[in-house]
Amino acid sequence: MRRRIGAALIATAVVTLTACGGGGGTSGDPAGDDETQAAPxxxxxxxxxxxxxxxxxxxxxxxxxxxxxxxxxxxxxxxxxxxxxxxxxxxxxxxxxxxxxxxxxxxxxxxxxxxxxxxxxxxxxxxxxxxxxxxxxxxxxxxxxxxxxxxNLGLIRNVELAPDPTPETFDEMIAAGQEAGTKYPFVIQVSTEGDPYTMVPFQHSFGAPVFEQNEDGSYSSELALGGEQGEAFAQWLADHGANGDGVLNTSITYDIAREAFKNGETPYMVGGPWLIEEFDGMDLAVDPIPSAGGEPAVPFxxxxxxxxxxxxxxxxxxxxxxxxxxxxxxxxxxxxxxxxxxxxxxxxxxxxxxxxxxxxxxxxxxxxxxMPSIPEMAAVWTFWGVTEAQIINGDAEPAAAWQKMVSDIEGAIG
Amino acid sequence: MTQPEAPPEERRSKRARESHATSIRPGFFIKLILMALINALGVYIILAAWSQQSWIILAVTVFFVVLADIVYFTKRMLPLKYLLPGLVFLLIYQVFTVGYTGYVAFTNYGAGHNSDKADAIAANVMQNQRRVEGSPALPLVVVEQTFPGTDLGFAVLEDDMVKVGTEDQPLEEAPDAVVEGTTIVEVPGWNVLSWSDAVARSQEVTQLRVPVSDDPNAGSIGTQDARTGYAYRSVVTYDPETDTMTNSDTGMVYRANDRGQFQADDGSTLTVGWRVFVGAENFTTAFSDQRYSGPFLKVLAWNVVFAIASVLTTFFLGLFLAIVMNSERMRGRKIYRTLMLLPYAFPAFLTALLFQGMLNRDFGFVNQVLLGGMPIAWLNDPWLAKLAIIMVNLWMGFPYMFLIATGTLQAIPGDVYEAAKIDGASGWQQFRRITLPLLLIAVTPLLISSFAFNFNNFNLVYMLTGGGPRFTDTSAPIGATDLLITMVYSVSGLDGSASRNYGLASALSIVIFLIVATVSAISFRLSQKMED
Structure with missing residues (x-):
């Protein structure tokens, strides 16, 4: 959803750039602040x-x-x-x-x-x-x-192509998808700049959340996406990327994934409730996202x-x-x-x-x-997606790229 | 009107004596109507500004309206009659914007420093209010004292007992109060406000805090809906005399520092700060931050290359097509000319978005249909992405050049060419020696403005590649196709990908402005020389 770039974006750009120029009151709506007109x-x-x-x-x-x-x-x-x-x-x-x-x-x-x-x-x-x-x-x-x-995201399943509930692991799901004999066993939007929001369930399944959580469940500003678990996830991205089996592909954008699912070219897609309207008339089911790293693949x-x-x-x-x-x-x-x-x-x-x-x-x-709401999260988005895209494209060595991403984020948070 | 035989002095004095009333022409009525509209608009803005208490806007509007009336209703200011509309728009849309950007560049306006100090104090107090643990939700009415003052207060119902108090007067029992169900309807000595009366005094009511007792730790009653009260405790309080904020739980004292934040001795700060002047700091950050100084030069170099390449490619393609379409041997020129303008008719950002889809490596039209399925990574490879940017810009930009070239070509007199033909000049020689020089004199200013526009061609880059593919050898979020303006946009967090820093963004914008202005000034100087 975060990545749904529409025509609106350029308006955002213009408005934000001029936001600093928008200081003092513009021509006013006199009805705005009439404390004196207080009726009973x-x-x-x-x-x-x-x-x-x-x-x-x-x-x-x-x-x-x-x-x-x-x-x-x-x-x-x-x-x-x-x-x-x-x-x-x-x-x-x-x-x-x-x-x-x-x-x-x-x-x-x-x-x-x-x-x-x-x-x-x-x-x-x-x-x-x-x-x-x-x-x-x-x-x-x-x-x-x-x-x-x-x-939140879930795994949307085309019941006609895959009548059984989605298997619990990623590899089993891919196998089931291949059995369905469709063009793709499974689609997930990535796009050239990466889509970490859609990809995060798999990262979570490797035990690598973005930030450490405090006891009350709120996030601290300490990064947790690095370390062995994070690098294992990076390796997983590479294994399924351009130099691997190609299940993850940066050419697949939101629109392409949606159309592929709509046209019955795949039984499985990671997506959110906003997609349901698009798939009107199809026989659908929503299952938990299968785990890639052993732990539950929970979405944001x-x-x-x-x-x-x-x-x-x-x-x-x-x-x-x-x-x-x-x-x-x-x-x-x-x-x-x-x-x-x-x-x-x-x-x-x-x-x-x-x-x-x-x-x-x-x-x-x-x-x-x-999804973390602390201000530090902005710096994470900046580096997260593109690093994933680079790894999937095979342009970067997974563990090294992931480590560099973590240190870049730390540098940006300051 | 004038007698031809009258001497000049007499004629002049006679005209001066004539008032507008005696020389009414149709143009005067048009002027009157226009000026009436302008004055009406001015009066509207003045009234609106008055009600919003925007004194600066009010003063500026008064100034311009009076100026306009003086200029257009007296005879003396002839040049201003022509210049005033342009000047007003220049002041509002250019000078003001540049001036305001300049002002912001010297402040730390951005995340955490979003407003003034009063707002920051209020926000820090508000964010550090806590409900007293275990305190119940109390049915509440807003009351007004009938004697001795007219202070606003709260009456609450706690354990079947009505208590009433004001800001200075902690809650006391009011045994004679009348209660219906859980609603307090009457409190002797107090005027019970209806809910709608309370709504009308919303700000006073929501800001009012009535102490529960003399013990400050018991908290004070506040309400948000004028129906239910809760006991709150202000953990952080402000002392205007010492200009400090104190956290009563930890005892920590926060002093206002010159960075626009409340800071304790151990260096910790309160969440919300305010805008302050930071001098040239934004400019020094822009150039001293290690993460940006390296990529900055790369971006600058590509930015210059892009701006020059986009001007040259669009100009020569436009010129070529204009010459072709100018040939009278060609049939259906009007249709072709119209078709040529189509790319110009689409909004630039839509075109860029469309091309983004068409250049998709595996599914795009370009690779799939035009190149027979070759998986060319147009947008993933640094060099191909640069090429793609230039090509898409060519698509969007050539119709403009085509238009101006067509117009200028038609203005070159045909007899020049006839003379050249008689002298035996070839087609190329005619182009090289006649067409191009005559054309350039006319279009050079437009080429310079095209350069300035493309130097800041934000839409194209942001929509097509988002600046990517990202550099792999830097730690800053900057990519191979980033222009300075898109770099500013992401570095200063205006796209939400980092914490917002309008101060830094303004400082960098001014740097870009200086670069563009310098290049344009030099080019104009050169083109003037060329004309001589």
């Missing part, structure tokens, strides 16, 4: 919410209910998901930012480091959300967002939710909207219907578990590791 009910108060295209409709439903109940106005601003993080960081300090924005949990480190988000107090409602969702939005003991969905879990701006002038309304509207079963189920991601509210997650595919992803999520 919610009327006259405007809550500005940034939301992306996928989540627009369900958020609108929550907003309509909220407007009706409180009389306050909710102004939804549709933005590209890729733009939101940088724009939010740039605009909150000027006081021009929104009250609430949609976002992903792995932004949390950067957002707190810059002091642009404020904590949300759930009180007794905290127990209504799945643990992993709430933990992902927790930083230093406080929760900073209201989660609505959990997403990504949690999506809504953040409250540290400079919101409507804190009470924002909390009310998020906790009592976004955090309700109906809206969370609607969010699921819009994006196929597992709801973060336990009650809503139970409701959708009758769908076997949704249940497949949700079961995998139970053991998955949250």
């Amino acid at each position: 009910d919610g009327t006259g108060q405007t809550l500005t919410v940034w939301v992306d295209e996928t989540r627009m409709a369900p958020t609108q439903a929550a907003a309509d209910a909220f407007e009706e109940a409180t009389g306050a106005k909710v102004e939804l601003v549709q933005k590209n998901f890729e733009d939101i993080r940088a724009d939010f960081l740039a605009q909150v300090p000027t006081g021009e930012g929104p009250d609430i924005t949609v976002g992903a949990h792995d932004w949390l480190g950067e957002l707190t480091q810059n002091g642009v988000v404020s904590p949300v107090e759930f009180g007794d409602k905290a127990g209504d959300f799945t643990d992993v969702a709430l933990e992902a939005f927790t930083f230093d003991g406080q929760v900073y967002g209201v989660p609505y969905a959990v997403e 879990i990504g949690v999506q939710g809504f953040y409250v701006s540290a400079k919101s002038e409507n804190g009470i309304l924002a909390t009310e909207f998020l906790v009592n509207y976004i955090g309700t079963k109906d809206i969370q189920v609607k969010m699921y219907e819009a994006g196929d991601r597992t709801p973060a509210l336990t009650e809503a997650a139970d409701e959708i578990s009758s769908d076997p595919l949704a249940k497949g992803f949700a079961d995998i999520a139970a053991d998955a590791m949250p």
Whole structure:
């Protein structure tokens, strides 16, 4: 998902480059900050919410209910998901930012480091959300967002080509895939710059997580992806790369992998819930990802939710909207219907578990590791993917390249 | 209007005496309407800026609106009448942007230094509030004191007992309060605010902390939804007199340092910092960091090669096609000319993305269809990737050169060629001695601007190769096709792949600006010499 480069990217580029020029207030919307117009009910108060295209409709439903109940106005601003993080960081300090924005949990480190988000107090409602969702939005003991969905990878299987459940090890799966007699035994997106998010389950199966975990499950900034386990994974990449059996191929991008699976050219694909819509009409199953290194191949879990701006002038309304509207079963189920991601509210997650595919992803999520949200992670992404791509291409000696990557990341973290 | 026999002085004074009212022409009405629109827009911006308290924007707008009125409604400032619109846009879009970039280049604006000091203090306090362990969620209403002041306070229901207090007055029992279910409806001596009243005073309510008791460790009640209160403890507090923040759990004292952070004696800092001036530090970092100084030269060299190559390739292909299409012997020239413009009509980033797919080693159109399945690693090999960049740029850039070459060719008078033919010049000689020199005089400024544009051709590189393939012999995230501008983008973390550093990005942008400006200035000087 992280790699889904769309036309939006260039807009990101332009916006981010100009973000530093976007300082002082632009021409204003005079309705924005009228403390003086305080009417005796919610009327006259405007809550500005940034939301992306996928989540627009369900958020609108929550907003309509909220407007009706409180009389306050909710102004939804549709933005590209890729733009939101940088724009939010740039605009909150000027006081021009929104009250609430949609976002992903792995932004949390950067957002707190810059002091642009404020904590949300759930009180007794905290127990209504799945643990992993709430933990992902927790930083230093406080929760900073209201989660609505959990997403993670799984092994999507074409039941017509491979009727049996996916074997537990990678080699057995490849063997089963070859038996199916399709063009590819298995596809996974890599692309020229590598795709560590999609590849990380296999890395985890070698016992090489990115960072050490503290006792409470949060990540410390100490790298753990090096060492023998990491190098064993690097060797595995090379064994299946261009100079090996070629199962991993940097030419296979997200689009190519998706089309191959859609056209019945492979029985297995590593993918997330966002793909399900694309494979409409196919007989599918979602299985745990087979292990390559002996340990369970757990994917990263990504949690999506809504953040409250540290400079919101409507804190009470924002909390009310998020906790009592976004955090309700109906809206969370609607969010699921819009994006196929597992709801973060336990009650809503139970409701959708009758769908076997949704249940497949949700079961995998139970053991998955949250994607690190600490600011140091940015430096990891920079080197991680390209190193994997180099090893898969056979351009670099696996162990040496992996060691260099680790020291480069350490250098970048400083 | 004038009498031809009148002496010149008299004519001039007569015209000066004429007011606009007496010499109304249609153009005046158009001017009036345009100026009315401009003034209306100005007034709108002024009012909006007023309500947003953006005084700088307000002042600048007032200045420009008044200036525009003076310039266009008096007779004296004739040159400015022509120059003003251009000047205004130059100031807003160029001078301001460059100036602001220059300002940012001397600050440490970036990750951890995102706002001002007040925001940083507030954020550090907010992030270090803890719920008092084991404290319950208390039903709460917001209340307003009726006597002696009108302080805002909270009334909470704890163990069937209503307690009320303000910021300065710890919670006290209010035995006469009326409770319905778990809702406090009346507190004698206090005015109970409805939820919507509380919402209207959102900021005051969410920032209010009412101490539970005289013991500071018991915490103070705060609320986010004006319905439920929780006891919080501020672990970190700010003391404005000493400009320090203190962590009451560890006793550590953090002092504001000149790097825009609160720092303790052991060197540890609080999470959130603020923007400060750091002098020329961003510039020295850019050139002294070992990881970047080596690759910087490689990137600079490739950047220059790319910019020159892209100008030359696009210009000569465009010129060649223009000459061919200019020949009257060719049929269907209009159709071809239109087709030639198609690449120009597509957005550049889309073209780059399309080519990225077409150049895929195993599945791309180029290898599969055009080259019969040869697995050429267009985007994985450093040299091929550079070639691919230049070729794709040629595809995107030649229609522009084709357009300007076509226009200029048609402006060269035909009799020059006839004279040359009579003198017995060959086709090549005509091209070399007549076409090219005449053409170059006209298009050299455009070539220079094309050079400047391609020097910073961010879209193409970012969309096609992302700067890759990555150098294997450096520790910086820089690749073989990175231009300076894409290098700046990733090195300063603007793409989210490292911690953001707008200060460094601005400093490097200024360096690039200086390079481009220098090259352009020299080229213009040379081209002027050529014209003489």
